[in-house]
Amino acid sequence: MKEKLKGHSAMFTANFLWGIMSPISKSIFLTGFISAFSLTNMRMVGAAVFFWIASLFMPRESVTKRDLLLLFVASLFGITLNQGFFVVGISYTTPIDASVVASLTPIITMILAAFIQKEPMTGKKVIGVFMGLSGALMLILNGASAKGGSGALSSDRVMGDLFCLIAEISFAIYYVAFKDLINRYKPVTLMKWMFLFASICCLPIGGVDVMHIPFEKLGSTVYLDLFFVIFGATFLSYMLVSVGQKRLRPTVVSMYNYIQPIVASLLAVWWGMDSFDMMKGFAILLVFLGVYVVTTSKSRAQLEAELALKAAQENRDANDKGNW
Numbered sequence: 001m002k003e004k005l006k007g008h009s010a011m012f013t014a015n016f017l018w019g020i021m022s023p024i025s026k027s028i029f030l031t032g033f034i035s036a037f038s039l040t041n042m043r044m045v046g047a048a049v050f051f052w053i054a055s056l057f058m059p060r061e062s063v064t065k066r067d068l069l070l071l072f073v074a075s076l077f078g079i080t081l082n083q084g085f086f087v088v089g090i091s092y093t094t095p096i097d098a099s100v101v102a103s104l105t106p107i108i109t110m111i112l113a114a115f116i117q118k119e120p121m122t123g124k125k126v127i128g129v130f131m132g133l134s135g136a137l138m139l140i141l142n143g144a145s146a147k148g149g150s151g152a153l154s155s156d157r158v159m160g161d162l163f164c165l166i167a168e169i170s171f172a173i174y175y176v177a178f179k180d181l182i183n184r185y186k187p188v189t190l191m192k193w194m195f196l197f198a199s200i201c202c203l204p205i206g207g208v209d210v211m212h213i214p215f216e217k218l219g220s221t222v223y224l225d226l227f228f229v230i231f232g233a234t235f236l237s238y239m240l241v242s243v244g245q246k247r248l249r250p251t252v253v254s255m256y257n258y259i260q261p262i263v264a265s266l267l268a269v270w271w272g273m274d275s276f277d278m279m280k281g282f283a284i285l286l287v288f289l290g291v292y293v294v295t296t297s298k299s300r301a302q303l304e305a306e307l308a309l310k311a312a313q314e315n316r317d318a319n320d321k322g323n324w
Helices: 001-027 036-055 065-092 096-100 105-114 125-145 153-178 181-183 185-209 220-247 249-269 278-298 300-323
Strands: none
Touching: 001 036, 001 153, 001 220, 001 249, 036 065, 036 096, 036 185, 036 220, 065 096, 065 105, 065 125, 065 153, 065 181, 065 185, 096 153, 105 125, 105 249, 125 249, 125 278, 153 181, 153 249, 181 220, 220 249, 249 278
16 A cells, blocks of 8 residues: 555656646747757656766666676667657647647547456546546546637647647556566666666757757756756656656556646636636546545556455355355
8 A cells, every 4th residue: 555655646746747747848948049859859868967977876777688688778769759759749739639639648548558468447537537537538628718719720739639639548558568677676777777778769859959959048947847857757757657657557657647737727717817616626626536536546466356255155165055
């Protein structure tokens, strides 16, 4: 129970930081000096540096050549493809569309977990996922209507939505397919290699953009924002995600994705950009109820244990009748 509590705390904190990152990133882009693609490259390289520095203060953990190859593939799905497609997608579509597509991650994860890990898709789990989805969509679409809608549909926007969907599928695959690998190593060991591989993949493409940023023109506020995005919303968040993945099932991990629109909505209220009403309160309640329902749904191991217990009981009953 204590280990699961650590997992829930880690996932809540990681998604809380990601929720804060959204408005902070927008303030960085408004300077006109840093593009979304440049910021993505800075996140990857910056996090890699932080993880390798952190590894110097921890016992050395050797990684097999086979697992290094698996970590490279994991970095493609969990970082490179996820971040790359999302950044390109958001440049073609609207933030509202991107948020709606992102809210599909738990559903995609639940389906993948059923096929890859043979996790049962129980009625309780399905209800919980859709409760969370309903709450998240209420918050997102309410924000869209408050801003006057999200605009007319176009081919560029459809392409952007598709890229965002690929990004979410990629991250869902990372949640599900690499759980055994993640269980074998400490979070810092995992992340230092994954972010190193991601940096190697992305620097040849985006490194030039970063080199052309006029860093001397950036104010202290922008530097503080960059530090939060790189250290808090990348280094800390990804380390916490690996802590959560070790202790929780993939669908439960992905359910915390619904925390992000809650944080964004509450920040908007805090900053006077929006107001709190009954609908927001109900939407937030739906999200937390959905997370709770999925968390308390039975895993494959629990269902198998129950079936084994039931079979043993039936055998005992049959033997008792035979003896009688």
